Amino acid sequence: MAAADMTYMPGTASLIDDIDKKHLVVLRDGRTLIGYLRSIDQFVNLVLDQTLERIHVGQKYGDITRGVFIVRGENVVLLGEIDLDKESASPLKQVTVEEILEQQRLEQEIKNKAERLKIQGFKERGLMIPHRDPLDEY
Structure with a gap:
């Protein structure tokens, strides 16, 4: 077994080395957070x-x-360290x-209008759309 394999830690314990580094977190509701990881537990809180x-x-x-932000682990979709050298090279304005x-x-208004037109079209054809929970997309 190689020396690198001996230091592997399973689960959230492997994130101990990421403490005090800048991270991007994507949440289930679609929000994106950027901040310094200060603490993590076994539930990925x-x-x-x-x-x-x-x-x-x-x-x-x-x-x-947002300052200090506590994120419940079940809401985390993606967690990744930000490369500080490449951070400013984004094509976004x-x-x-x-x-x-x-x-x-x-x-959001454009999306809502399109959704209303879609629902109206279904109703005109005698069809019903089941209620959708926005969180089902994540």
């Missing part, structure tokens, strides 16, 4: 420090400061929080 909530719309993004929230609102 996370404590993030200096946390930002990053909102993406098209080729733009905006960051909302950063905009103000107000601008990205407005873009997000407009995008």
